Amino acid sequence: AQSVTQLGSHVSVSEGALVLLRCNYSSSVPPYLFWYVQYPNQGLQLLLKYTSAATLVKGINGFEAEFKKSETSFHLTKPSAHMSDAAEYFCAVTKSGGSYIPTFGRGTSLIVHP
């Protein structure tokens, strides 16, 4: 079985501050990991993905995430928050090697203050 835990349903930062959104996973086999972003009244769009290549993954809009197997984590970071980053962020995990059904976390709402 696979599961995802996103710590913190809401994260609040000031514009220009570091963004850190936490994601921990459990998987019985090597995982593929994803971060999706959802802007208000829109569908989810892929931000970045880890599929067993480089452990530091760069995505769109200046976001990156690091796969840490020892910590079973895949935290999302951005050095400097922008007002346009305010959105809901979802971490997802799926099994490598056959299962195409992802398990999503419950989401973290990023609030950016001016």
Add this chain to the structure above:
Amino acid sequence: NAGVTQTPKFQVLKTGQSMTLQCAQDMNHNSMYWYRQDPGMGLRLIYYSASEGTTDKGEVPNGYNVSRLNKREFSLRLESAAPSQTSVYFCASGGPDRYEQYFGPGTRLTVT
């Protein structure tokens, strides 16, 4: 290239009414999915179709049926709507390696 499209965008139903949510993708993807999104619950899988001609239940299939009409289209039907089905419904298709997903804009359904 429109990606994943969904119709309608909004719908209000009365308890007991039926409706079909339509989804189409133009990316030639084999797999398609239906999710519902409720506050604090994240995304929950209703049904999925790994390829044309196959459908399987997800986490919350009760009260729903699906049809994979062809490779492009995957519809979700509510036969007798209930207030508990008030939600935002998302259709998605699976990317070339199937692991990443591409989402439609959603249908906001209210059942009164």
